[in-house]
Every structure is written in C-alpha cells, then in structure tokens.
Amino acid sequence: MTETITAKDINEQDKALLSDLQDALANCMKCGNCMEVCPVYKEVGKEAAVARGKLSLMEGVLKGSIPLSAAFDTAMSKCVSCKACTAKCPCGVPADELILRGRQAAVKARGLHPIKKKVFALLKNRHLFDFSLRMAGVFGPLSFKKIPGKMAALARFPMPGMDYKRVTAPFASTPLRSQYPEVIKVDRPTMRVGFFTGCTINYIYTDVGQSVINVLKENNIEVTLPSMQHCCGTPVYMSGDVDSAKILAKHNIETFDSYNFDYIVSACGSCTEAFRIEFPHLFHDDPKMSAMTEKLAKKTYEISEFLIDIVKIDKTKLGPVNTTVTMHDPCHMARGIKVTKQPREVLKSIPGLTFVEMKAPDRCCGSGGSFSLGNYELSRKINDKKIADIASTNADTVVTSCGTCRMHLTDGLFQNNMNQDALHVVQVLDRSYKAGHKK
C-alpha cells in the first residue's frame, strides 16, 4: 500500500475482489445450521462469529450497506477454518472458502495482523526463514524453558506476539532435513518417495519426521528429503495473502516435479491438502502449472493413508505398545482430505494398544493453524472442551496427524494440569516396529 491510495480506492478495489462471489453468497439461505458446529460461535455467541454472519457481512459490503472496515477484518479473522460449517451446510455453500475470500479483501484493504505480518514476511524468504528457525533452535533454550519429558517449552520471558503462559514446542537444534542425507537409501527399494516435511516437522517436531523415515525404511521405501522444499503456504493462504501463497506453492511444485517420485508423502493433513486441493485451485487457470500440479496432486498422500492404502503394511512385523490411545482428527484431515479411517487402522494394527474413541474426535482443537497466534485466549477456550473430551477417555496418550494440533493439545494438557502424551500417529507405529524387532 502506498500513501497515494486512499481508503476509498481500496474499498472500491476490494469490492471488485468480492464481486464474483455474489452468486455463492446468495446461496446461503441463512438457516443458521452452521451455529450447531462452529467452535468459534460456541465460545463467542455472537452472530458475526458464525459463517451465516460472516457471509452476510460480505454481502453487506457488496451491497454498500456497510464499509469494508476494521471490524469486518476482525470478523473474518475469527474463524479457525475447520470447515465444519461447510460440511454441515444444507445448501452446499463452501463457507470456509468464502471466508478466505473475505480475508483476502481485508488483507488488501488493511494488511495482515501485525504478528502474522512478521511471520509471513519471513516465510517468503526461504534462506532467511531457514536461518531464523535454525537460530531459534540454537538459541531457543535461552528464551524457552523446556518441560521435562515433553516436546514442549514455556517462554522464559514475554516474547513479542506470544502469550506469556503459552506452552509451545521448542525449535529443534538441528532441523530434520539437516539430520539426514537428501536421499535415504535402502536395499532393494520397492518405491521412491519424496517426503514433504512441512515446517513444523522440519524445525520443531523432528521426532515425527524421524518416525516417518523409520517407518518408510521398515517397508523398504527409499525416502528423499528434497533440500529446496519450503513452507506449503497454507498459513499465508488461510490468512488471505494469496499472492504469497502462490509464490510458495510454485516453488514447491517445481521442486517436487523435478524429482519424478513415485509418491509424495507428508505427515500433516494441511500440507497434504495443500498439494492435493489448494495448489490445483491456485493454478487452475494457468495451463502450464496446472498440468504439473494435477500430476503431483494425484500422487500425494498423508502418511497413514499411504501406509494403509498404498503400502498395505505387513502387520505381523509390529510389536506390542501397551498403552491406551485416543485420537483427535485434525480439521484438514477430517474435512479437508477426508482421511479418518486410515490413522485408526494404523493404531488398531498395533498389538497391546487399546484404542478409545473420544467424543466428537473431529471437532476443532482451536489451533486453527495460525489462528491461535492472533486469538490465543479464544483458541484456548475451544481447546479446553477438547481437553475435557480427552480426559474423559482415560487414555494416556492422545494422537493426531498435524503438528499445530499437537502443539495446541500439548499446551492444553499442560494448562489443565494433565499428564497425557500428545503424539503423531506415526510415532506410535514407529515404537511398534521397534518393539517388533525385539520379539
């Protein structure tokens, strides 16, 4: 934004950005069924918090009844993008996508939330991003206090943009991709797989990345960690910054296309969704990119899905893991790529493991990716319901398939003085393979 553009100009421009949505918005019949499932509405209790209200506000802006104001931005930002409204809508209105368009208009008019702005500016520069997060891993212990036995840390002093009490995961001292050679060879490989690590696994939850590699190796799969891979772009896309999302997407598509893998595997619902749904969507009107993107989309799998549907793991190799486990389905697994059966099948294959289903396992944990950066208190309230559901299962471990969910669950367990482990599904499977070797 330059000084010469007036607020009025921007508002005019942004209405144009929303105007092609008029038909989609008109399909909302305002029945309000979204109120039943919206985790944000359940906490806030105000119409502007739920999809019906947000879509009405967009309609209001288009009609000229209300301005594209700061309050409009705030309303659009109060959404965890859990897609529950879209799944519930009797009219098939893709409310979550429409809210993203509302955010795009808001970003154009007024820019991003200041915290997100800092983080995302960093994201766009791969080298600077990599450097910063490595440094965070090296110097992190100075500012964060690790919580014994957990992949979790408390800030030692207030950090800019972070809630003081909040438990986050410590940055790894060595990122995952620096712990391994680019290609991890196995004897007589059955297939060649490219591992899209995503940011949380590369810089924070390297333990999950290690488990993915171990498990794939157990199945004689050659794993490559393309060194040039970068953030999938979902956090920026979800915040309405489409231009930045496209830069990141193009970089990743070209990087992975150059290897000609049999499959691309990720251990995160959102990253998988990016390759499978978001990228094709971003480039649907670009013929050259579109073909490449579609090709990659077809061979991208989430790890549990890959192990059950493609690899068809040999369950006799698994050893006992004597624990009681419950599972939280990340929103982008349950309603994004619609993968919920396979992670359960992975768990149920493990001898000694007792699986207990929690109430509403696919209800949002409140993290909402970067939603919790700007709305920590609200995301905590949503999370407290999830933690109560975990508690009532009496499980000693809660597993999920998303780094930010794991981080938010870990924080929630800590804040509620609970001792359960929060892990990724594949970590439990990794333990089971290890136990199998001891048999």
Added chain:
Amino acid sequence: MEKHHINALKEIVGEENVLTSAEDLYCYSYDATPGHAHMPDAVVSPANTAETSKVLKLANENRIPVYTRGSGTNLSAGCVPTKGGIVLLMTRLNKILEIDLENLVAVAEPGVIVADLNKEIASLGLIYPPDPGTVATATLGGTVAENAGGLRGLKYGVSKHYVMGLEVVLANGDIMNTGGKNVKDVSGYDMTKLFTGSEGTLCVITKIISKLVPAPEAKKAMMAIFKDLDNAGKAVSAIIAAKIIPATLEIMDNATIRTVEDYAKVGLPLDAEAVLLIEVDGNPIVVEKEAEKVMEALKANHADFVQIAKDDAERDKLWAARRAALPALAKLRPTTYVEDATVPRNKVPDFLREVSSIAKKHNVTIGTFGHAGDGNMHPTIVCDIRIPEEMERVYQAMDEMFKAAIALGGTLSGEHGIGLGKLPWMEQQHGQITMNTMRSIKRALDPNLILNPGKLVGEC
C-alpha cells in the same frame, strides 16, 4: 435511539453486552426468512430476568421497539427488527435450572438449545418431544414463542402441549408468572397458552416450565412408494382408522421425489406421485404389532413398493430420502421459502394437487414434503430473490397457495408462525372480529406497541 439510551442500556447489561457497530447490527438485521432485513439500533444481551425487566422498562418509557431473538432461525421474519430499536438477544439466559423427576418437569431459561435439553435428559430416559428442523440450533425460548412443532407432531403434539408455565417480562418491565407444575390447572385465564406462540408480541419469556415424557423404548420405520397420490392419501387415513398413531407420518410429492433422486440417488422411481415414511414408537411388543398393521394398510391401499427397516442401518437408509428433501430442494436455486400451510389430514392429497397446479400455472418450482399425519405441509419454493420478474410470479403462487389452504379448511401456519411472512392472509383466515379481538389483547398488554411491532396481528 439516542446516545443516552445506549448508555443507559450499557448501565443495565454491561458495556460488552450492547452491540452498536454497523457490522454487528448488520448481523442481526435478518433471520432465516428470505427478503426481510432491517438494521436495529442496538443488540442487547441481558444476563437474567432482572436485567430483561430493566431493559423493557427503559424501552417502554422511551417508546423504543424491542425484537426478542434467540438463535434467529425462524422462518416468518419474526426476529427481523423492521422498525429499528433493540434486538433483545436472550442467548445468555442458557441454563437448565431444574429436572424434576417426580413431576417429570424441566425448568429452563429461554436461551437453552432444544437439542441440549434433550441431551441432558436422554440419560434419564426422558424426552422433550417438539423437534423442529432446527432443533440443534434453535433456543427453547424461540420455539415456545413460535409454538414450534416438528416431525413428531401427530403423536406428541407441538410446543404448546408441553409448556406448563412461564416466567415472562411484560412490556412495561413487570415480571409475571403463569401456570406451574400442576398437571391440572384451571385457575384463571390460561395465560401460558396465550403467551406460547405469541411471537414476541405480548411479552419476553424468561423461564419455561415444560413437561417431559418417557422416551420410547423401540422404533420401527417403514417406507411406501405410490404411483397414485390418492392411494397414498387413503393409506394415511387407513393407518389412522386402524387406531395407530405413528410418531412420524411423512409425505413427499413428485417434485420433491425427483429432486431428491437427482441429488441423493436413493433409488426412488421418478414417476412416483408420493412417498410415505412412517415410524411407530413405544413399547417393543406394541411397536411390532403396529408396524404389521401399518404394512397391511399400505398394501391394502395399493402401495407400489413397501419396505420395513430391520435395523438401525436400514432405518437410516429409509430416512435418508426424507432428510435429503430440504437440502436437495434448497440447492436448486439461491432463495428458498419453506412454507408450512396446514390442512385437515384428509385434505392432504387435494392440497398437494392444488400446489402442483399453482406451480405449473405460474412457472415456479415448488416441492412439497411434510407431515402427512397432521396435515402440516411444507411447500418449498425455490427461486432467485434477485430476479424481480420471477419474484412477482413467486408471490402470486404464494398468494394462491395460502388461499387454497384456507379454502380447504386449513391454516396459514402449522408451526413456523405468522410474523411478517404470512401477515397479508391473516384477515382472510380469521375474519375481522377475530383480528380485532387479537389486536385488543395486543393493545391491552403492550399499550405502547413496543414488542415486535407490526408482526402477527399487523399494525394496531
């Protein structure tokens, strides 16, 4: 409304419970009814009866209109603040105060979601039967104020059959109690019944004493397909004549069948004129016997296909078609009007035929489904409110449809309420004397006409 009114409201309910930004007000300008929207001046959320009383006193003294709102799911524009003023949001009064097992009574605040009340009492083997389509989102207060019904109306009745007593705040702020936990109670005018279904025009409900009933132990669902609408009508009558009162007795017309089949591919024949979905519930032994008799009645009246659900999975399958009716129709076009004109049970086939000929005449898409057992039909008109020429035809079709229902001895609304949506036909159904009487009641209880003004009985 003046600045000092807003400040006074903030004094009563607290700063954060008065919304005045254009964005927030815009979000309370509508309900689930197409074509009606107006911005209020403030949205006020009281925490309790005392605060509600103070808000009304202030509004009454200053002649500020008050529109009471729960979840805003109603289908007759009942919550739309057509004259500005205050939207009184009752969702903060959301506590279940008492479950009295000895009297089988629940006492609850109006902001409790109906499904949440049912979840609370399910483990006690009880149900609160009124189950409108929005049961998972609608508030108890809203459903009582609209006298909402649902799928089980035939056997279990509607909201008014369950409300035993109320605490309400009158227009001047006075707090009044009606009824109580007595099963028999003929002391004075039945104010409870008067306020139930008064659509926010006579008072603001702040507490509800409602009857609960034992949950049925068993259920059995059946489906029948008819190539001839008259046979379906006769089958409905035969079931009732066999002295069976099913919990659910639903019908879908040909337009709905075609739309559902196109959308959900559940295997319905496109030339069928009617599909009936029947569910009997109660004691397991009785349920088995009744299901048998229902099947006999269906066959005796030339059903072209019948099926009985053997288990829960099959029951879900049978219900799938009925559940898909509204979503399938709503997806056809941007705007959806779900009406609820109701006729005596034996007139259902006549009404369905009238509706399809009206639809044809005005070239409007109308699918009708609904509760055949209690005559409560849902002619669902799908259109695009942005096309004035089409809307002209839609309004004409609506006009003829309501007149047809009245001519058949029916009523404008079985369960959605009058609000603004059906106001134009009220005089026609009730006549001058009844309307004057209703308006006298309105003026007696709300002399300054601040409560949901202009709705239900129109301008006074």
